Amino acid sequence: MDQGVVQFTDIGFGDPLRLRSGASFGPYHLRVETYGTLNAAKSNAVLVCHALNASHHVAGHYADDPKNIGWWDNMVGPGKPVDTNRFFVIGVNNLGSCFGSTGPASINPATGRPWGRDFPVVTVEDWVQAQARLADHFGIDRFAAVMGGSLGGMQALSWAIQYPERVGHCVVVASTPKLSAQNIAFNDVARQAILTDPDFHGGDYYAHGVVPKRGLRVARMIGHITYLSGDDMAEKFGRQLKGDAPRFDFGTDFEVESYLRYQGDKFSSYFDANTYLLITKALDYFDPARDHGGDLAKALAPARAQFFLTSFTTDWRFSPERSREIVKALVANRHRVSYCEIDAPHGHDAFLLDDARYHAAVRAYFERIEV
C-alpha cells in the first residue's frame, strides 16, 4: 500500500538566489509535495532531498496516474520507516531539474525562449539555500530531520553545515563527502556523450524541436552500470543470451545488453539533457572540505545535528569507505553519529530498495527522534 493520493504544488520565489558561481538567479519556482501533517509547533518536518533523476514525488500516487508511485514510497508513508503519521515530510524538486521546478527547459522571461545553455550551473549548496527559503515559506525554523540518499545525502550533509541551527537530525544514505576521480570520470564521459550529440545544439535543442536522445541514452547506460554491483549484474543477467545462440552481429545478444538499452531508451524519453549536465556537475563540485584545506572535520565543525549514516557493502559508486570518512570527521568533532553498514548485494541502488535490515535501522532511528 502506498501513501495514497497526493498532489504537488508550485511555490514561487521572487527574490533572486545568489549562487556559488557568483551569478544571481530568479524569480523561480519549486515544485513540492508534502505527506502527513505539520504540527502546531512546526517541529515535525522532515525534508527529503532527491538524487540525480528523482524529484519532489517521494511517495504516493496521483489521482489520475495510479502507477506513478513516488521514488521512496517504501521509506516514507503511514507506518513506514519515516512514518507520516508522526512526521510532516516535504519532497522538493531541485532548481535546474526537469520535473516541474524552474530548470533549463523553463522559459527565460528575458528572451521568451527556454533557458537552455543560459541556465546557471547550480551547486548542492545552492539547492540547500533554495530549500531553506522553502522552509521559511512553510514557517519551519528547524527540520526534525533532513535526509537523502546519494546526491540527496550530500544535500543533507550540506544542510548540517550551512544551517546548523535548522537541522535536528541529518540522515545521509549511500553518499560521499566528495566524488573520487573515477566518479568524476564516469560523469564526464556521460556529459561528453550528451555534449557531442549533434542534436544537442549547444544546449538549445528545444528550439530545434529535437532532444539529444543518443547522448542521453549512452549517459544513462554508463550511469546505470555504476548503480549496480558487479555481483548483482552477474546474478540478474550473467552471460544469459536473449536467443538460443550468439547472433554474430551487433544486435542484442546478451540479456544485460537488452536491460541497459531499455533503461537508456526509457530515460532518454523523459529526462532533460541540460538537467543531466547540471546535476552531474553539482555532484562533481560537492566537496565541503575544499574550503578547509581538504579537512572534512573542519568543514563539519559547525554542525549541530545528530547524524545517521548508512552505506551498502557492494556499493562501488559511493562505497562504505566514503561514508566512514564522514563518520570519522564527525567523531573527530565529537558530534553524535550512528552508522550502519548494510551487507546488501544491490550496489548503489540498494538505498532505494526495500531491504528489511536497512529499513529497520532507519525506522529505529526515526522512532527516537523527538518532535
Next chain:
Amino acid sequence: MDQGVVQFTDIGFGDPLRLRSGASFGPYHLRVETYGTLNAAKSNAVLVCHALNASHHVAGHYADDPKNIGWWDNMVGPGKPVDTNRFFVIGVNNLGSCFGSTGPASINPATGRPWGRDFPVVTVEDWVQAQARLADHFGIDRFAAVMGGSLGGMQALSWAIQYPERVGHCVVVASTPKLSAQNIAFNDVARQAILTDPDFHGGDYYAHGVVPKRGLRVARMIGHITYLSGDDMAEKFGRQLKGDAPRFDFGTDFEVESYLRYQGDKFSSYFDANTYLLITKALDYFDPARDHGGDLAKALAPARAQFFLTSFTTDWRFSPERSREIVKALVANRHRVSYCEIDAPHGHDAFLLDDARYHAAVRAYFERIEV
C-alpha cells in the same frame, strides 16, 4: 633501449578461414613482425597475442618512425623478460583489426569498396585458427610459448585448448575465462556510442568520407576508466582542477576530464570504429566453458601446455579472482600451472607497465623454458 629497428611483413593466405559464425572468409593477409632468430629446430618460437588496441608491433621501432615503440617493448627484446637472444618472437595483427591485417577498412574484392559492415564477426577461436596457419607458414609445429595479456591472454588460453600439441607453455596475463555481465555492459555501452553516432552510417562511413569520431571517443573514455584502478586515478588526478577555481560551465574543470578527453580524442583519430565493434564482440563471446555446460575444467582438459598466469590486485576489469578460476580449473585437471598475483596499483593497465616484480616473474618463467 628498445629492440632496435624492426620491419613488418604482410603474409597472404589464399584458402578461406572457416569461422565460428559459420561464415567463411578469405583470401586475407596478416601483418606480422618478428624479433630474434628462429633456430634450426624451430623450437624457440613465442607467439605474442595482442589485446584490443594493440597490434603486431610488439617491440622495437621503425627506421622512419623512431618514436613509435612497440606496445610490449619493455617485455620483449634482447635481455628482456622474453629474451629475443633466446627466443624467436612473433607479433601478429589479428584479422579484423586496423593496423595492416585484413579488416573492415580493407577492400572487399567482390565490391571494390571497404568491407565495412559486411566484414564477418570474428572470435578468439577464429584468430587462433588464423595464427595456427601463420605458424604453418613459418614451419613452426609447436610454439615454445604462446602469451598475451587481457584479450591476448584469452587467445593464449584458446591456443592451449584448440591446439594442445602445438603449445609448450601458455602465458596468460591479466585475463579471464569469460567476461562478466558488467564487462559486457561496459563493452555494449561503448558499442552503442559508436553504432548511434550519425557518422557511423551503418558501418559504411568510409564511403561518406567521415568517421564516427564522437562515438569512438566516448567508447575509448569508457574503456579507459576500466583500465585504471580507482586508487590509481585518485593518485594521478584526484580532484585536481585544471585552473584555479571551478569554471561553472561544461568546459574542462578537472585534470581527470582533461586526461580522458585527450585519450578519447587521440584514439578516435587512429582507430577504426568497425574494428572496435568486432574486437569488443570477440571479448564478449569468449567463453570456452560454454560448450562444456559451463565447466571450465572440462574445457581445459585437452590442454597439454604448462601454464603461467599473472594477475594484478587492483585490476577490477579482470580481477585476480578471474585468473584464480583458471588456475583452479587447471589444477582440477592436474595440469602444471604457476600463478603470480602482483600487488600493483595500476589496475588492468599494469600488464603493460614495467613493474619489477612482474617482469622478474615472467623472466624467471621464460628462463626455465627449454627450447
